Amino acid sequence: MTGDSIKFTPERLARDLDWNLLKTFQVIAKSKSITDAANTLRLRQPSVSASLKRLEERLGKKLIERSPGNFRLTRAGELLEREIVEIHGTILRLETLLRDTEDEIRGHVRIAMASHVECPFFDNALSQFHQQHPNATLSIEISASRHAIENLMARKASVAICLVKDRSPKLNYKRLFREHFGLFCGPEHPLFGKENLTSSDLAGHSSVSFVTDQMGDALRQVALMRAQADLADRIVGTSANLEEVRRMIIAGLGIGPLPIHVAKRDVDNGILWRLPPYVSPPAIDVYVVENPKAQLNRAEQAFCRIIHALIDSTPIEDRIYG
Template identity: 50%
Template sequence: MPDGFVRREFDWNLLHTFVVIVEERSITRAANRLLLRQPSVSNALKRLEDRLGQPLIDRAPGRFELTDAGRILYRECQHICGAIGRLGHLMATGRTEVSGHIRLLLASHVVFPPLNAVMARFHAAHPLVTLEHEVARSAVVAQNVLSRQASAGIGLVASPNPQLRYRPLFREHFGFFCGPSHRLFGRRDLTAADLRDEPFVSFSTDTPTDALRAIALLRAHHGLTGRTVGTSSNLEEVRRMIIAGLGVGPLPVHVVERDVRDGLLWRLPPYDDVRGPGGPAPVDIFLVTNPRTTLSQAERLFLTMLNAHADTAPGGFFVYPAP
């Protein structure tokens, strides 16, 4: 295909759709993220493949792999989409009052009061700046920051990318919980041994080599070998399955304090008075930034304020529950 034809006739929105499909590794999840119907996303992929004259993704039941052409296109698209998306924000830096747009990607249900405080202070000081928060899997958070489609991200880290910077913001501790209909609900005489054969609900990244490896290690330490009956990458959906009584499962202790008070969840051992390999699972949450990204004035001010607030914590990051 002649280069001139591509530049004149090409629908550049197809590239953004392709990037989201690759990041989500699913047409369905990409459609949900783009707020589109699944057939529209499938048709966009087909139009892109037809326009380029070659397949980009090898899809079959249980299989999702980029072709060689797909890998090349994805690598280039990350920089193209990121650069296009940031043009408007960078052009706002010449105004007298601070304005612009900040796009922040977060892992699901990040409960971090200092972030709320920083947002309130920042908005009071710079009311013309708009904020966009998007919830995504931690791997997608990092991909968007790497491709410069997001100002920054907040999430878990499985394998650090040498091209990104990671600043620990807080450490949360995961305990095990069950819902009101579960046979262990309300019992205070339990030990971790009582959970060994219980059906389990957990996160997709609860493996020894992924972001929530601390939970996998805690399960192994206590011999919790019950069958896994439900998984999700979204904290709210894991919480839903636990409350529904599908099985016991891990949740951040400080995130679900209100649910425990309201009788929706019951805390199971090991309890938070235990520290060491058999205690609640510690998981660090990071601020992810890209040193190669040219930040707008608004983005610089916001991240400076967030980092300064985190610096006030003992050791440079917060711990929940507080020691």
């Protein structure tokens, strides 16, 4: 910005900054151009450009780099966009917080959860919560772990139950349980029912897996297991949902990873077959993740107290599956 920009103290900025400018910038940040943002907002392009200019002048920072063929956020723009997401989440929760002032807990708990969470320990927390607060409500949204974290950061979720790749200093993490993964095939696969197999027997076979089954992602240890089995490089099917990965394995699309304790029922029923490696299967930790900046309603606070008490009173040895 030029030297003519008005310099605002933090107090003046907080008092004078127009929330509508921030909302407009949030749309601009997700758009490909000012024209694209104007179409989304149903405003004229000069009006959106003027809003961006006013916001940049208020902050004394350039937020968007614009030139022919180039439209991108500056570092300041990226930081501002992340903060707007949190501010927006707080505003959305005001009505819930103000409504939840009665003695009896009636609030709503939103849980963002990865699809492969099968944990009697977690089920116990749900049961205790309902028994203690029968008038509170609860919803569980299944998604990829990274989306669960995004919803938590945006304060669209009360708590996340998911895998963790990189820890954010803005969030709190507590290990809920540990699960072990194995490789499995379905009845249509040529290795189904065969015993005394070794990892070399899996070489060259096609595979299916989770979208996070990558060397640089949360299921890195599972990706290593697949690599050591020398499966074909091309993964023929992927999903963020355990049920869909299971479906593709059973349908014969390829060999795929599943939590051993989750697959046990299908193995016992003869619709999945465990493949090597049988020793030292990769261990994956699942975490309870919370946003300490979020203003939780009383139902959310109660649920978090219950799950933390269960974790603290249960040794990790009793929270390891498979």
